[in-house]
Amino acid sequence: GAVAILPAPQNLSVHSTNMKHLLIWSPVIIPGETVYYSVEYQGEYESLYTSHVWIPSSWCSLMEEPECDVTDDITATVPYNLRVRATLGSQSSAWSTLTQPFNRNSTILTPPGMELTKDGFHLVIELEDLGPQFEFLVAYWKREAGAKEHVKTVSSGGIPLHLVTMEPGAAYCVKAQTFVKAIGRHSAFSQAECVEVQGEVLPL
Amino acid sequence: QEFRFGSCRAKGVDLQELWEAFWAVKDAVQAQDNITSARLLRREVLQDVSDAESCHLIQALLKFYLNTVFKHYYKRTVEFRTLKSFSTLANNFIAIKSQLRPSQENEMFPVTERARGRFLLFQRAFRRLDREAAVTKAFGEVDILLTWMERFYRL
Amino acid sequence: HLAQDTSDLLQHVKFQSSNFENILTWDGGPESTPDTVYSVEYKTYGEREWLAKEGCQRIPRRSCNLTVETGNITEFYYARVTAVSSGGRSATKMTDRFSSLQHTTIKPPDVTCIPKVRSIQMIVHPTPIPVHAGDGHQLTLEDVFHDLFYRLELHINHTYQMHLEGKQREYEFFGLTPDTEFLGTITIFIPTWSKESAPYVCRVKTLPDRTWT
Numbered sequence: 001g002a003v004a005i006l007p008a009p010q011n012l013s014v015h016s017t018n019m020k021h022l023l024i025w026s027p028v029i030i031p032g033e034t035v036y037y038s039v040e041y042q043g044e045y046e047s048l049y050t051s052h053v054w055i056p057s058s059w060c061s062l063m064e065e066p067e068c069d070v071t072d073d074i075t076a077t078v079p080y081n082l083r084v085r086a087t088l089g090s091q092s093s094a095w096s097t098l099t100q101p102f103n104r105n106s107t108i109l110t111p112p113g114m115e116l117t118k119d120g121f122h123l124v125i126e127l128e129d130l131g132p133q134f135e136f137l138v139a140y141w142k143r144e145a146g147a148k149e150h151v152k153t154v155s156s157g158g159i160p161l162h163l164v165t166m167e168p169g170a171a172y173c174v175k176a177q178t179f180v181k182a183i184g185r186h187s188a189f190s191q192a193e194c195v196e197v198q199g200e201v202l203p204l
Numbered sequence: 205q206e207f208r209f210g211s212c213r214a215k216g217v218d219l220q221e222l223w224e225a226f227w228a229v230k231d232a233v234q235a236q237d238n239i240t241s242a243r244l245l246r247r248e249v250l251q252d253v254s255d256a257e258s259c260h261l262i263q264a265l266l267k268f269y270l271n272t273v274f275k276h277y278y279k280r281t282v283e284f285r286t287l288k289s290f291s292t293l294a295n296n297f298i299a300i301k302s303q304l305r306p307s308q309e310n311e312m313f314p315v316t317e318r319a320r321g322r323f324l325l326f327q328r329a330f331r332r333l334d335r336e337a338a339v340t341k342a343f344g345e346v347d348i349l350l351t352w353m354e355r356f357y358r359l
Numbered sequence: 360h361l362a363q364d365t366s367d368l369l370q371h372v373k374f375q376s377s378n379f380e381n382i383l384t385w386d387g388g389p390e391s392t393p394d395t396v397y398s399v400e401y402k403t404y405g406e407r408e409w410l411a412k413e414g415c416q417r418i419p420r421r422s423c424n425l426t427v428e429t430g431n432i433t434e435f436y437y438a439r440v441t442a443v444s445s446g447g448r449s450a451t452k453m454t455d456r457f458s459s460l461q462h463t464t465i466k467p468p469d470v471t472c473i474p475k476v477r478s479i480q481m482i483v484h485p486t487p488i489p490v491h492a493g494d495g496h497q498l499t500l501e502d503v504f505h506d507l508f509y510r511l512e513l514h515i516n517h518t519y520q521m522h523l524e525g526k527q528r529e530y531e532f533f534g535l536t537p538d539t540e541f542l543g544t545i546t547i548f549i550p551t552w553s554k555e556s557a558p559y560v561c562r563v564k565t566l567p568d569r570t571w572t
Contacts, residue, residue: 043291043294043295043298044295044298044299045270045274045291045294045295045297045298046291046294046295048298049270049271049274049275049278049294050275050278053278055287055288055291058288073288075221075225075291075292075295075296076217076221076292076295076296076298076299077216077217077299078295078296078298078299078302105216117519119515119516119518119519120536121534122515122519122534124518124519126519133218154522155510155524159519159520159522160518160519160520161519161520161521161522162513162515162519162520162521162522162534165533165534181205181218181359182216182217182218182221183216184205184206184215184216219551220550220551220552220553223461223551223552223553224553227461230455230456231455234455234456235455240402240404240405240437240453240456241405241406241407242405243404243405243435246405344456347435347458347461348435351433351458351460351461354551354552357506357551359506359550359551
């Protein structure tokens with residue numbers, strides 16, 4: 001009988017948050033069979049100057065899941081084409097290409113996770129570790145009328161850091177945002193959190 | 205962080221990312237260049253470049269690398285790691301070049317001429333070599349270009 | 360490189376560079392004997408002529424200091440070693456293209472840690488390097504790398520750290536408990552060149568508080 005042609009993956013899209021770029025698509029279902037997928041990419045250079053050249057993704061050759069982390073492949077702030085094909089045994093489908101090229105400057109930047117603790121009069125902050133491309137802007141102020149807002153740049157997350165030595169009896173509030181150097185963009189500020197030297201962490 | 209070539213600005217490029225892409229292939233690429241007695245990006249091309257000249261010069265050099273050097277070097281790039289490094293460099297060069305707006309006013313003519321003279325020095329040296337050797341040498345000299353560009357980079 | 364395989368006499372010819380001190384090193388091959396002698400030449404990339412390194416001609420040792428000869432940090436260099444065995448066989452090997460700006464590693468900074476009652480002061484001293492400006496004056500790391508900065512960390516009872524960072528030389532950690540030991544680490548960062556020194560470490564104790572005694 002006629003050999004059924006393996007359908008190409010459909011509904012490609014990129015979900016990008018905090019500079020982690022995940023290409024996903026609808027799985028190709030062949031009852032009783034395991035279908036594998038391979039991903040390739042092309043930056044603006046390749047599409048303009050050597051359009052026949054597609055580069056295999058770092059992590060996604062003949063894999064089972066219908067998704068691929070292309071973060072390590074997207075290494076410039078230019079539009080990238082991405083394509084996927086299915087493979088079953090010796091048969092491969094046609095390539096499916098992302099309809100809209102993806103540019104990493106469209107990544108969604110979320111306010112950073114933040115944990116406040118106290119050690120005596122020391123206010124200590126630990127920010128979410130989002131990787132080497134991220135810096136953090138931390139704003140803190142004494143909760144009183146006309147209080148001045150202080151700003152500190154923190155170059156990496158994941159380390160508990162002394163933020164300020166507090167005055168007895170005062171309450172201090174803190175909020176933070178991320179900054180991604182490679183695309184020159186900030187996240188929104190996180191919800192402010194307040195700490196009283198003798199009290200517990202108070203929501204605003 | 206951005207490049208400031210005189211009045212030209214180029215954002216969204218992490219110079220560290222470029223260096224790491226080149227260092228991944230540097231020794232392999234430079235080992236293919238057996239002509240150690242010739243250098244394309246010589247001192248006369250890159251030394252004492254004024255801010256005003258810098259935008260015109262970098263635009264000409266990036267255009268040449270994109271149109272000529274990378275394009276021809278791609279055909280010989282089969283080794284997977286080289287292809288990835290290559291793509292990172294080429295796409296970041298495009299990201300820079302697409303943001304450069306060198307001024308075209310008339311009074312800039314002496315500046316553009318000096319920049320053009322420097323570029324022609326480079327281009328003539330390139331054309332003096334056989335095409336394959338020249339493309340290999342030019343790609344091996346990306347670190348000379350990046351070292352010069354670093355002076356115009358602000359964190 | 361020579362078509363004939365001579366790695367049995369000579370191997371791993373390369374530069375080792377730290378704070379712009381550029382040392383050429385190599386290994387003898389399995390066939391090299393204690394009386395094998397080595398001669399070193401160097402040249403600037405783009406120049407035609409190889410120059411013999413005085414003091415490293417027909418030497419028995421396997422290293423040669425080329426700091427002065429490779430002292431122009433905007434230049435690129437090659438070096439090559441010729442090994443001659445007692446039996447008269449010889450081999451020559453060349454380094455990869457060398458740029459001290461790219462290759463040099465950074466040593467820990469020189470720092471003075473000064474304990475006080477409720478603070479610790481840290482003074483970072485400039486790092487002189489064997490590189491000279493056009494007018495002959497000796498340069499420092501800070502002169503060469505415009506994005507160089509220091510990161511200072513004070514570790515507080517193993518649970519958190521105080522961080523200070525910047526280009527200036529003097530720093531002070533305030534709000535500390537008297538008569539308590541702290542561990543300080545000071546590191547040099549040069550982001551554009553992806554360089555980071557090993558940390559300078561100082562263990563220091565704040566002074567006792569004698570105000571009420």
